[in-house]
Amino acid sequence: MIDSMKVLSMILAGFVVGYAVSDIRPFDSLLSSTAEFGSPTTIVNGLAVLAxxxxxxxxxxxxxxARGVLVVAIGAVLVVVFRTVGMVTGMFGDWACAVGAGALLGASAVLAGRHRAAQASLAVAAIGAxxxxxxxxxxxQADDGPVFVWDVVGAEDAVVPERAIVMVIAALGTALSLYQAHRDVALQSHETRRTRLIGLPLPIAAGVVSWFAAGHDSGDAVWLGALAGMAVLxxxxxxxxxxxxxxxxxxLFASATIGSMGFAVEDSLQLAVSVALLVVGAGIGYRWPQLYVGLGGLLVVAGASLIEGYIALPSLSQFALPFVVAYALVSVLSTAPGSLAVALPALFTMTLPVVVYSASYQPGLSSDVSVATRTSEPDHLVLSLAGLVVVAVVTVACAVLMRRPTQNPAAR
Incomplete structure (x- = not known):
C-alpha cells in the first residue's frame, strides 16, 4: 500500500512539474520582458531557472x-498553483512558476530516493506532461468542449481557465499523496558535491549554446557546431x-535531439495514443530493462525520420518516439536522487531551435508591420543525420559508462 501511494505521489508530482514546464516558453527570458533573440539575457530563461x-x-x-522535504514539496506545489490561477502575475509570476516547479522536482527526487518505480513514475510523468x-x-479549449467561467482581476493576468482547473486538481492530489506516502519514511542522504558541480553550470552552458545557434545567420554550419557543442556538454x-x-x-539528451519537433499530437485520439505509448514503454522498460535495446530504438526512430523525408509515409517515427523514450529512460533507472533532479530538465534545456525567425518592423509600409525573416533552418536531411550521429555517440558513451561499478544497489 505504501509503495503504491509512493508511486502515485510521484506520478502526480511529475505531472505538476511537467505541466508547469509546458507553460514556460524555452526562449522567454525571465530577466527582461523585452528580451529578443541575440540578447544575452535570453540565456537565463524559465527552463534554466527550473533546472x-x-x-x-x-x-x-x-x-x-522526510517531513522537512515534504514541507518544501507541498509549498512548491502551492507556488505553482498560485501562479497558474493568476494570484501571482507578471514577471514575478514567471519566476515563481519556474522556481516552484524546480523546487518540486528537486524535493520529489529526494523523496523518491532510489526506489526505481517511484523514480520512473516521476520521470515519465514529468516528461509526458x-x-x-x-x-x-x-x-x-476546443469549441465543443466544456466551458468554464473564471473571474480574473487585473490587466496583467493571462489565466487559461482549463489549465488552472487541471492544475488545482493535480496539485491537491499531489499534496495529499505526498503527505500520505512519505510522512513516516526515513530518507537516505546522497552525494551533493558532484550534483552542484554538474547541475549548476550545465543549464547555463546549454543556454549559451542554444542562444548561439539561434542568434546567428550562418546556416547549417553554426547549427551543427552548436549541436556538437551540446553533445560535448x-x-x-x-x-x-x-x-x-x-x-x-x-x-534524455539523445531523446531531445531526435525529438526536437515534439510528439505527434493533433487531436484527442493522438494525444491518448501518445500517453498510452509512454505508459506502455515505461512499463516494459521497468519489467525488462535493456539499455542497448532502448538506444537501438532511438536509432531506428532517427532512421525512420530520415526515410520519411523522401517517402510519403505517416509520421511513424513521431508516434514511436514516446514509447522508445519512455523505455530507454526507465531502463537506466534507478539513479542517485540528485542525479535524477539534474538530468530530468535536460530534455527541455538541452535542445536547439530547429527553425528560428526574427521579427523586424517595416515603417515604410502603410502601417508598421512586423515581418518575420528566417535566420536559421537546417533541412530535414541535416536534422535526421545529426540525430543518427548523436545517438551513435551516446551509445558509445553509455557503453563506456557501463564499465563503471554502480554506486549503490538499486531499490525496487
Whole structure:
C-alpha cells in the first residue's frame, strides 16, 4: 500500500512539474520582458531557472528529514498553483512558476530516493506532461468542449481557465499523496558535491549554446557546431556523474535531439495514443530493462525520420518516439536522487531551435508591420543525420559508462 501511494505521489508530482514546464516558453527570458533573440539575457530563461532550482533544492535537502522535504514539496506545489490561477502575475509570476516547479522536482527526487518505480513514475510523468501539456490545453479549449467561467482581476493576468482547473486538481492530489506516502519514511542522504558541480553550470552552458545557434545567420554550419557543442556538454557532464548515473542524462539528451519537433499530437485520439505509448514503454522498460535495446530504438526512430523525408509515409517515427523514450529512460533507472533532479530538465534545456525567425518592423509600409525573416533552418536531411550521429555517440558513451561499478544497489 505504501509503495503504491509512493508511486502515485510521484506520478502526480511529475505531472505538476511537467505541466508547469509546458507553460514556460524555452526562449522567454525571465530577466527582461523585452528580451529578443541575440540578447544575452535570453540565456537565463524559465527552463534554466527550473533546472538550477531543482539542483539546489536536491542538494539542500540531501540530508533532511522526510517531513522537512515534504514541507518544501507541498509549498512548491502551492507556488505553482498560485501562479497558474493568476494570484501571482507578471514577471514575478514567471519566476515563481519556474522556481516552484524546480523546487518540486528537486524535493520529489529526494523523496523518491532510489526506489526505481517511484523514480520512473516521476520521470515519465514529468516528461509526458511537459511535452503534451499544450496539446491537453488545446483539447480542453476546443469549441465543443466544456466551458468554464473564471473571474480574473487585473490587466496583467493571462489565466487559461482549463489549465488552472487541471492544475488545482493535480496539485491537491499531489499534496495529499505526498503527505500520505512519505510522512513516516526515513530518507537516505546522497552525494551533493558532484550534483552542484554538474547541475549548476550545465543549464547555463546549454543556454549559451542554444542562444548561439539561434542568434546567428550562418546556416547549417553554426547549427551543427552548436549541436556538437551540446553533445560535448552532455558527454562531459555524464562522465562527471558518479558511477553510471550519467546514462540518464545521455538518454534524455539523445531523446531531445531526435525529438526536437515534439510528439505527434493533433487531436484527442493522438494525444491518448501518445500517453498510452509512454505508459506502455515505461512499463516494459521497468519489467525488462535493456539499455542497448532502448538506444537501438532511438536509432531506428532517427532512421525512420530520415526515410520519411523522401517517402510519403505517416509520421511513424513521431508516434514511436514516446514509447522508445519512455523505455530507454526507465531502463537506466534507478539513479542517485540528485542525479535524477539534474538530468530530468535536460530534455527541455538541452535542445536547439530547429527553425528560428526574427521579427523586424517595416515603417515604410502603410502601417508598421512586423515581418518575420528566417535566420536559421537546417533541412530535414541535416536534422535526421545529426540525430543518427548523436545517438551513435551516446551509445558509445553509455557503453563506456557501463564499465563503471554502480554506486549503490538499486531499490525496487
Amino acid at each position: 538550477l532550482t531543482a539542483c539546489l533544492v536536491s542538494v539542500a535537502l540531501a540530508r533532511s528529514s 511537459g511535452l503534451l501539456g499544450t496539446a491537453l490545453d488545446a483539447l480542453l 552532455a558527454v562531459v557532464a555524464a562522465f562527471a556523474f558518479p558511477g553510471r548515473d550519467g546514462r540518464v542524462l545521455l538518454v
